[in-house]
Amino acid sequence: ALQTKRVQRIILTRPAVEAGERLGFLPGDLAAKIDPYLRPLYDALHDMVGAEQAKLFLERQVVEVAPLAFMRGRTLNNSFVILDEAQNTTPEQMKMFLTRIGFGTKVVVTGDTTQVDVPDGRSGLLGLDRVLTDIPDLAFVYLDATDVVRHRIVADIVAAYESVTNARINSDTSWKKRDG
Template identity: 60%
Template sequence: MRGRTLNDAFIILDEAQNTTIAQMKMFLTRIGFRSKTVVTGDVSQVDLPKDTKSGLIDCLEFVDKIKGVKISNFDSSDVVRHRIVRDIINAYDKRKK
């Protein structure tokens, strides 16, 4: 991916919670002219080693201040799987508080 500029592209980064800060920076700095980029991830499902900060969590701390960047957050009400999945997510969220 290094050295590439992705012009005229629709770029999707899925499972972004498992990127490192360096990987996320490398990905985001490939965006070219007339491109759209979507980054998806769930910050509650990071599989990185404990001492490694998620690139998604890191970039969410500042990218919303950049003109042209939009962030959409979803919660358990957006779940499209079985109803019980929403209840499981809510139970985990209550347990963390």
């Protein structure tokens, strides 16, 4: 979309949520504090276009990487926006994000509902398909272990977890109880 000039910029965002452990106070200015949360987005950008091109895109503001918390109040026109790790949004954050969509904008929301790290498991991604089901021009795509593009072993790990989860659902017994 960027190459064909259907959008003017790409915006990559994600919530600043830690995976299970609290890091506590981080030294430095605001950029230094949020960088660890955004690092996976920079890594993906570098993997896709290379370090030099990524640097150029960022300098020219063709690509913007921003924490989800900084989206409030914005209207994102003529953009391609990716919300990554959406399972770690709250329902309120998800609504705030989705209501930023402007004219000429396409949005992709990605997340894994088996990896929710928000307190109380209140994920803005869980049930989103039910909330938005009757809205035209929206589509939902569900991925599983066969869609993994990382190392082969990651697909095997995801499949193993899916198998245990499905067995637990079918037997209504938690896998923790079976181990203990």
